[in-house]
Structures are given as structure tokens and as C-alpha cells.
Amino acid sequence: MHQPPFRLPVADPERTARLREALSAASFTADGLLDLLGSSAYAALARGETVPALRATRGESGPLETLVRLFLLQRPVAYGRAAAALPAEDCLADGWLVREGDEVRASVDVRPYGGPEGQDWWIVSDLGCAVGGAGGIGGPGGARDREDRSRLVLGVGGASTTLAGLTVPAPVGRVLDLGTGSGIQALHAGRHATRVTATDRNPRALAIARLTLALSGAPEPELREGSLFEPVGDETYDLIVSNPPFVISPRSPEGSELVYREGGMSGDDLCRTLVQQSAAHLADGGWCQLLANWQHIEGEDWRERVASWVPSGCDAWIVQREVQDVSQYTELWLRDAGEHLAGPEAYAARYEAWLDEFEARKTTAVGFGWITLRKSGADRPSVTVEEWPHPVEQPLGGEVMAHFDRQDFLRTHDDAALLTARFRLADEVVQEQVGPPGAEDPEHVVLRQYRGMRRATTVDTVGAGFAGVCDGTLSAGRILDAIAQLLGEDQVVLRDRTPQSIRLLIEQGFLRPVDDDGIAAR
Numbered sequence: 034m035h036q037p038p039f040r041l042p043v044a045d046p047e048r049t050a051r052l053r054e055a056l057s058a059a060s061f062t063a064d065g066l067l068d069l070l071g072s073s074a075y076a077a078l079a080r081g082e083t084v085p086a087l088r089a090t091r092g093e094s095g096p097l098e099t100l101v102r103l104f105l106l107q108r109p110v111a112y113g114r115a116a117a118a119l120p121a122e123d124c125l126a127d128g129w130l131v132r133e134g135d136e137v138r139a140s141v142d143v144r145p146y147g148g149p150e151g152q153d154w155w156i157v158s159d160l161g162c163a164v165g166g167a168g169g170i171g172g173p174g175g176a177r178d179r180e181d182r183s184r185l186v187l188g189v190g191g192a193s194t195t196l197a198g199l200t201v202p203a204p205v206g207r208v209l210d211l212g213t214g215s216g217i218q219a220l221h222a223g224r225h226a227t228r229v230t231a232t233d234r235n236p237r238a239l240a241i242a243r244l245t246l247a248l249s250g251a252p253e254p255e256l257r258e259g260s261l262f263e264p265v266g267d268e269t270y271d272l273i274v275s276n277p278p279f280v281i282s283p284r285s286p287e288g289s290e291l292v293y294r295e296g297g298m299s300g301d302d303l304c305r306t307l308v309q310q311s312a313a314h315l316a317d318g319g320w321c322q323l324l325a326n327w328q329h330i331e332g333e334d335w336r337e338r339v340a341s342w343v344p345s346g347c348d349a350w351i352v353q354r355e356v357q358d359v360s361q362y363t364e365l366w367l368r369d370a371g372e373h374l375a376g377p378e379a380y381a382a383r384y385e386a387w388l389d390e391f392e393a394r395k396t397t398a399v400g401f402g403w404i405t406l407r408k409s410g411a412d413r414p415s416v417t418v419e420e421w422p423h424p425v426e427q428p429l430g431g432e433v434m435a436h437f438d439r440q441d442f443l444r445t446h447d448d449a450a451l452l453t454a455r456f457r458l459a460d461e462v463v464q465e466q467v468g469p470p471g472a473e474d475p476e477h478v479v480l481r482q483y484r485g486m487r488r489a490t491t492v493d494t495v496g497a498g499f500a501g502v503c504d505g506t507l508s509a510g511r512i513l514d515a516i517a518q519l520l521g522e523d524q525v526v527l528r529d530r531t532p533q534s535i536r537l538l539i540e541q542g543f544l545r546p547v548d549d550d551g552i553a554a555r
Contacts, residue, residue, distance in 0.1 A: 041240050042128035042140060044247035051120045052129065053248055056143075056155060059096035059118055061104075063147035069097055070121055077190075078105060104143040107160050109136040141241070143248070144188050149197075149221070149428065154249040157241050158215045160187030186215055186241045187293050192324055193217045196276050198427035199318050199403055201434050205271035209314070210254070211261070211307070211323075214293060216242030218274045219254045226272070229254035232264045235292045260297070262310055269316045273325040279304050281399055283390040291370060300394055301327045305342045308404060312344035315408040321347075322405045322433075329356070329398040339404075341438040343416050348409045350436055351418040351421035353402040362399045363387040407437050415440035417540075425486050432485040432542070435555045439539055442546050442554070448532040456503045456535075456544040461485070464497065480543050488541050494520070495527065496534050505547040509535060 060068070066502055067075045074085035083106050089107070090098040096118035102108040102444060103115065115121045115130065115137045124130040130137040142162065146154045162185050192227040196218060208222040213231035219242060222229045231254045233239050239256045278296040296303035304325040313320040322377035329335045335353070357365065363384055367373060372383050391397075409415075417440070419502040424434075446454060461484035468476040481489040492500065495516055502512050513531055517524040538544045544552045 040128065040140065041237070042244060044244050045127055046247070048120065048127055049122040050250075051123055052127075053155075055119050055248055056100065056145075056248075057153055057230045059100055061097055061145055061155075062153045063101040065097060066101070066145055069101065080094050081502045085115050090475045103137075104141075105131075105235075107139060107142070109133065109138040111135060113136050117218045141244070142188055146217070149224070154220055154251075156188045156215050156217060156220075157244040157248060157502070159185045159241070161185075162187045165264050168233075178416055179182060183291055184235055184237045185291070185293060186235065186238045187523065188215050189217065192276050195403075195427070196274060196322065196324055196424065197221045198429055199405070200274055200322055201272065202428075203434065207268075207272075207316075209265060209270040209273045211273060211275040213242045213254075213256075214238050214276065216245035216254075218276065220246055220249055220251055222272070223251045223254070230257060230265065230268075230270075231255070232257045232259060234258065234260040238293075250418055261303075261307060262314055265314065267313070269314055269319070270315050272318045273311055273314060273319070273321040273323075275307060275321075277303060277307055277323060277325070279324060279326040281328060281362075283325050283365060283386045294366070294369070300396070301325070304404075308342040308406065309344055311406060312347050312408055315347075315406070316409060317408060320405065321408075322403070325402065325404050327400050327402075328396045329400060331395040339400075340416050343406065343414070346408060346410050346414065347406045348411065348415045348437055348440060349407075349417065350405045350433070351402065353400045353418075353420045354422060355401045355422075356398050356422075356488075357401075358398050359388060359391040359396060363391075363508050386456045395526070399505070405433055405437075409437075409441075411444065413444060415444060415457075420497075421486065423487060426484050429485065431555060433555045435485075435542065438554055439542065439546075443536055443539060451532050451535060452513070452528060453508050455505050455508050455547040457505040457547050458500050458503045459484075459543055459545055461551060462543055464501065478537075482542065485542060486541075490537070490541060491541065492534070492538075495531060497540070499531070499535070500538065503544055 053083065057524040070078065070086055070089045074089045077085040086101065087106055090101050093244040094114060099110055099118040103110055104264055112121065112135055125132055125137070128140055133142050139160070141159045142160050144156045144158070146156045148154050169457040200221060202225060204225045206227045208229045210219040210222060210229060210231040213219050213233050216231065219229050219231040228512070231239070231242055233242070236258050239258060243253060243256060273337065278292060278294045280294040281301055282295055284299065290297060298306070304323070304327065307323060308343050315321060327335060327339050336353065339351055340349070367380065367383060367387070400430065459482065461482050463481055463483065465481055467479060468542070475549045479489050479491055481502060496517050497514055510528060513527050514524050535544070539546070
């Protein structure tokens with residue numbers, strides 16, 4: 034595919050508003066694309082595969098088909114077709130379109146994106162930078178030299194939507210989007226923040242973020258160039274979000290690394306540094322949420338290693354979602370960069386370089402997951418590190434907030450206080466009894482969530498009975514006394530041995546504390 038000049042559009046306010054109106058009028062939206070392409074081609078397009086969408090729009094000449102072929106499939110169209118769908122002269126003047134004889138083509142990828150409250154947004158990125166696809170990011174060179182490829186800016190991918198769904202939804206004053214890329218997190222943050230600052234060490238990313246927000250009709254954030262926290266000095270924020278360049282790879286020659294994924298540091302040092310430095314830039318009670326990769330080092334517990342990154346005075350919830358051995362990890366990111374198209378010898382040499390790096394660092398695998406910090410100032414911070422590869426419900430931001438609320442409750446309630454508290458079984462929890470068919474009693478009882486993290490936990494007879502009775506009216510101690518009497522057990526012994534099990538049910542969200550007004554915590 035012919036690559037356009039490495040130049041970006043400008044966003045004249047009036048002309049951009051007319052472009053936005055035209056995109057909306059043509060139903061060039063997330064819902065409109067699904068209706069046009071169907072679920073299969075729509076899903077393939079999200080994976081960076083264009084053939085099904087090309088087939089779905091073949092021979093069609095309506096405005097929506099024209100926009101799909103221009104901005105998503107990067108195919109030239111006749112000027113007349115473009116003019117019927119867009120303010121073509123405006124787009125040519127600002128550089129969204131480039132004219133070639135009787136045809137025009139797009140200079141950037143413009144991808145419809147549905148906001149969480151049904152907003153129609155559009156994410157701008159470089160052409161050929163859909164995540165996935167057989168060619169990798171920008172191909173293995175071609176019309177773009179290595180320096181140009183290093184500055185490419187990606188659009189919507191699974192990582193960016195995952196982080197957006199994890200972000201706490203509470204209204205905040207100041208938000209920092211660190212490593213903004215195409216501006217997706219800044220776009221989300223603008224819904225519930227008074228002020229948004231977006232940074233990136235790639236000036237091209239800042240320019241594209243400006244285009245994304247302008248085209249989506251969102252207020253422009255304060256844009257600053259620089260790495261990590263350098264651009265913000267000693268400023269503090271209520272929320273820091275980051276989808277950083279977390280890929281663990283051999284160091285590339287200066288100026289040639291792919292800045293969207295490689296942070297210029299060795300191993301997982303960039304993620305570690307971001308976590309460790311975040312506390313100094315958080316206001317009291319502030320949040321830091323990011324995606325990260327971390328090394329599994331031979332002879333070390335990855336949980337202890339990543340937990341050691343957490344700065345003092347911060348609670349943390351670290352969730353490992355996926356683990357890949359070093360060969361799988363290498364293959365994933367070599368294909369992402371299109372290195373598999375460079376020829377067998379070059380590919381093998383690059384593969385060897387990655388494995389040499391991992392061997393030197395005694396890295397056996399790489400984990401991917403979420404890290405959330407909250408600056409609580411607690412003397413005994415809560416640091417939860419867990420592996421959870423199972424499906425979860427997105428958006429998960431409310432559950433993130435609830436997790437830290439539960440940690441506050443547990444930290445401030447010793448066993449005696451716990452037994453005086455009242456609880457309510459979460460609405461989304463069901464009980465499953467597991468055992469041979471026809472058996473009089475189940476072998477074990479499972480409590481299962483159908484919302485949030487979708488956890489399941491096995492409980493004994495006391496735990497099942499306790500959870501089933503929790504409706505917010507009786508204290509935990511009174512419920513245990515009643516169970517002890519029913520089972521013929523000593524009340525004191527049962528009160529002594531049960532609090533730890535109750536704590537686990539609270540921590541995992543099966544039980545919610547009830548306040549004096551009978552209102553359960555989220």
C-alpha cells in the first residue's frame with residue numbers, strides 16, 4: 034500500500050466542526066459500522082484485518098461506505114464520492130484528505146469509537162497502525178524508514194479500552210494522562226475531570242491527540258512533551274492514568290525504537306519507575322492506574338517483586354491477567370513490528386537478540402496486568418497482588434473503587450468490631466451446591482459472582498449459612514450465635530474461628546458492609 038507523506042492534518046475549529054457533523058450524518062459511528070459491516074467483519078476490523086470489511090463495502094457508493102473505505106480501509110475514492118460524504122474542500126485544506134488526480138485518499142486513520150454514555154467519538158491515528166493484522170505496525174520498513182516508523186501513533190486497541198474500563202469513574206479535579214498516544218484516555222478523562230493534562234515523549238502523538246479531541250468535540254487538554262513525570266515538575270493530580278510503552282525488549286539504537294511500545298529503559302524498569310514515582314505526583318486520596326508488563330525472574334516470586342515497587346503511603350491492587358513464556362512474548366512483539374516480513378535470516382537474528390536479552394536477565398516469562406494505586410497515607414498500606422486470568426465485567430472502574438473501600442473497612446475493623454458489624458450478600462452472588470446426583474448433602478458449596486471480577490469461592494456449611502442470612506438486619510456475631518445453636522457448636526469457639534473466613538468474603542466482594550442507615554457499601 035502506498036504510504037502518504039508523514040504529515041498530519043490541522044484542526045481548524047469551524048472546519049473540524051463541519052467534518053464532525055458530516056461523519057455523524059453519515060452514521061460513521063461505532064453503531065453505524067456494526068450495522069453496515071455485520072458483527073464478523075466489524076470484529077475483524079477491530080483486529081486490524083480489512084478483507085471482510087472490503088468485501089462488505091464492495092460495489093457500494095453511499096456516504097458511509099465511502100468513509101469506511103477512505104478512513105478505515107485506506108483506499109482512494111473518486112473526488113465526487115468524497116464530496117458527497119464530506120466537506121471535501123475543508124478536508125483538503127486542513128489535510129485530512131490528499132488529492133491525487135481525480136481521486137482523494139485519507140492522510141490518517143479516523144476510527145469511530147463509542148463513549149461510555151453513548152457518545153460518538155472518533156480516534157485519529159497513523160495509517161496502517163491498527164493493532165494486529167498480517168503486516169504488523171507499519172510493515173517492516175517499506176516506504177517508511179525506521180525513524181518514521183519509530184514515531185508512529187496507534188489508535189484504538191485492546192489495551193487502551195481495557196484501561197478506560199478500569200479507570201475509576203469518580204469526579205476529580207485534575208487528571209494526568211501520561212503517555213497519551215492518540216488521546217483515548219484524555220478523551221475519557223474529560224467526562225469527569227475539571228482539568229486534563231496529557232503528556233507524551235513523541236510530539237507526533239501530542240498532535241494526534243489534539244486531533245482526536247477536536248474531532249470528537251471534546252475540550253482540548255493541556256499538552257506537554259516529555260518522558261514520565263518530567264513535563265509536570267512537582268505538580269500533583271487526583272488521577273493519573275497511563276498505558277505506557279511497557280514492552281520488554283532489547284534496547285534499540287537511539288532514535289529507532291518504536292516509541293509507542295518501547296520506553297527506552299531496560300527490562301521492566303519503565304513500569305517500575307512510573308509506579309515508584311507516582312506517589313510524589315498524587316494528591317491525598319489520589320489514584321494512579323496503569324497497564325504494565327513485568328518480568329518473572331528465575332528464583333524470585335513475581336508477586337513480591339512487583340509489590341516491592343509500591344511506594345510508601347499507597348494502597349495497591351495488582352492483577353496479573355496473562356503470562357507468556359519468553360518465546361511466545363518474543364513472537365508476539367516481533368510480529369507486531371512486522372519483523373516476520375523482513376526475511377528468515379533477519380527474523381531469526383532478531384529473535385535470537387530477544388532471547389539473549391531474556392537469558393541475560395534470567396527472565397523466564399513476562400506477565401501482563403493492571404496496577405492501581407491509591408494514596409491513602411495509611412501506616413499499614415493494603416497491597417493486594419493476585420493472578421486472575423478469568424473473564425471480568427467491563428467497565429470495572431466501580432469495582433476498583435469498591436475494592437479499596439473494602440480494604441479501608443477491613444483495616445479499621447478488628448475481629449471484635451467485625452462481629453458487631455452488619456453485612457448484606459451482594460446482589461450478583463448465587464450459591465451452587467456441588468456433589469454426586471441424588472446425594473443428600475453436597476460435597477461443597479460455591480458462592481459465585483456474576484458481576485465485577487466474577488469470582489467464585491468455596492465455603493463450608495457455616496460460611497454458606499452465614500452468607501445466606503446476611504440481609505443487613507443482624508450483626509455478624511448474632512448470626513454466628515444462631516448458627517452455633519443450630520449446629521450444636523460452642524458459640525465462643527465459632528466466634529473465634531470464623532472472622533478470617535468473613536474477612537475473605539468481604540475482601541472479595543461477596544459481602545458488603547451495611548451502615549447505620551441500612552445502606553450497603555458498593
